[in-house]
Amino acid sequence: MKLIAITAMIGALATAPSPAADTLRWGPCEGAERPKDLQCSTVQVPVDWTKPDGRKITIKLARLPATGRSEGMVFNVPGGPGVSGIDDLAYDRDDFAKLRERFDVVSLEPRNAATYGLLPLECFTTGPWITPPRTRSEYAQLGATIRKGAQKCRNADPAFFDGFNSASVARDIDAIRAALGERRLNILATSYGGVTGVTYARLFPQRIRTMYLDGVTNQLRDTMADARARYHQAEEQFGRFLEWCESARDVCGDGMGARWRKLVAAADRTPIPIDGDAATYTGFDLQTAAMPNVRTPGPAPEYPRWRQLAQAIKQAEAGDAGGFAKYIKAGTGSPKLMSLVGMNMTHCADGLRYRDYGEYQAVRALGEKLSPNFAGAGVWHRLGCVGWPIPVTNPAGPLPAGLPPFLGAGTWEDHANTADIVRRVPGSATVRYEGHGHGLYLSGDACTIAHANAYLTDLRLPPPGTTCRPATATG
Structure with missing residues (x-):
């Protein structure tokens, strides 16, 4: 009887369907x-996933093949929104070296990147300057301005524009999974890629083997909870900046905290000019412009972006906001931060927007209460969606039961965002990096990479309370 049973089992295994083969054509x-070892290909997907048999667009993708015998695939979901995952694989290739001993690493250039040429380039590089509305009328006026610019972009290709949501990107990823013949995915998602990764988990829970979230944007919190977290993070980071200033008085001078608040209040009353430029900076502009440097100061112990900020504050106190304009201009092409239509096409479709003027006012009031140094910076992103011409097409929703445990990782700046997501999945774990930064795996932190690789390859999660620190290799 045992021999019969074994023979039957062998026969069943021999006739069972094998995994589908990779149907893509790979080349340089x-x-x-x-x-040289990066391979590229393309896949055809519907421009509108509600019409799977309709018009198609071509999605670009790439892979770093396993250097040993491949046991499967890890899919890198890029951030942005709109960053190229092909660039991630090219520029951060060495970070994947250990993982590639056993797995292929695959990524895509998502449809919300600027490189597909179906919308004018200016839709990705320009947008309205955002001034926080003080009245319901100003809020409506801002909405009309944003709607006009967004509608101009939408008119170039309405179906493509309307597909700029993380659910469409998640479905594109699943099409790639199917084309590669993979039954389940190992997902490595960074920054805004976390919205896509979590959306994939909601849409295709049975197709996930592992989900590693690294410093991700949290779509699952409501607007007020998100604002509360942003304000807390801003004040915590500014406190670290002030602590550094105490040891760098040659750069900062004395009393930086009080001086900053005084400068912002004065600029809100009388905007600060820029020498040789018609632009002026309000207190809101200063807060919004300063926040990236506060959040990400650069490598210790020099902290070049904190030094840059301290110098810009001194210059603004002397009546010239040009210090802010110089370092913001280098990153955005504008002397003031704009609300970029390209990013908003995804933010707004994913529901990262104000419900109405009342909700906006509630967030502003919360900022005045919780964030004496950066109340304005907490309202900026969602204001870019006021008056948006299409409704939310990828609303947040609860994660389904039955998901495998997730692993999250994050720095001082973004661990809380990631931890809030992974704690919703039973059995999950996080790694907290005791330092600055954003995107630990792609920035080469050996400690975090080791924990992520153990999970992605062998399903081994770190114990509760695991931390990594700068310049260490173990948690």
Whole structure:
């Protein structure tokens, strides 16, 4: 009887359907700077996933093949929204070296990148300057301005514009999974890629083997909870900046905290000019412009972006906001931060927007209460969606039961965002990095990478309370 049973089992295994083969055609990637072992391909997907048999668009993708015998695939979901995952694989290739001993690493250039040429380039590089509305009328006026600019972009290709949501990108990823013949995915998602990763988990829970979230945007919190977290993070980081200023008085001078608040209040009453430029900076502009440097100061112990900020504050106190304009201009192409339509196409479709003027006012009031140094910076992103011409197409929703445990990781700036997501999945774990930064895996932190690789390859989660620290290799 045992022999019969074993024979039957062998026969069943022999006739069971094998995993589908990789149906994609891989070849060298364009660009002399691309690594020689990086392979590129394309896949056709519907421009509108509600019409799967309709018009198609071509999605670009790439892979770093396993250097040993491949046991499967890890899918890198890029951030942004709109950052190229092909660039992640090219520029951060060495970070994947250990993982590649057993797995292929695959990524895509998502449909919300600027490189597909179906919308005018200015839709990704320009947008309205945001001034926080003080009245319901000003809120409506801002909405009319934003709607006009967004509608101009939408008119170029309405179906493509309307598909700029993380659910469409998640479905594109699943199409790639199917084309590669993979039954389940190992997902590595960074920054805004976490919205796509979590959306994938909601849409295709049975197709996830592992989900590693690294410093991700949290779509699952409501507007007020998100604002509360942003204000707390801003004040905590500014406190670290002030602590550094105490040891760098040659750069900061004395009393930086009080001086900053005085400067912001004065600029809100009388905007500060820029020498040789018609632009002026309000207190809101200063807060919004300063926040990236507060959040990400650069490598210790020099902290170049904190030094830059301290110098810009001194210059603004002397009546010239040009210090802010110089370092913001280098990153955005504008002397003031704009609300970029390209990013908003995804933010707004994913529901990261104000419900109405009342909710906006509630967030502003919360900021005045919780964030004496950065109350304005907490309202900026969602204001870019006021008056948006299409409704939310990828609303947040609860994660389904039955998901495998997740692993999250984050720095001082973003651990709380990630931890709030992974604690919703039973059995999950996090790694807290005791330092600055954003995107630990792609920034090469050996400690975090080791924990992530153990999870992605062998399903081994770190114990509760695991931490990593700068310049260490173990947690």
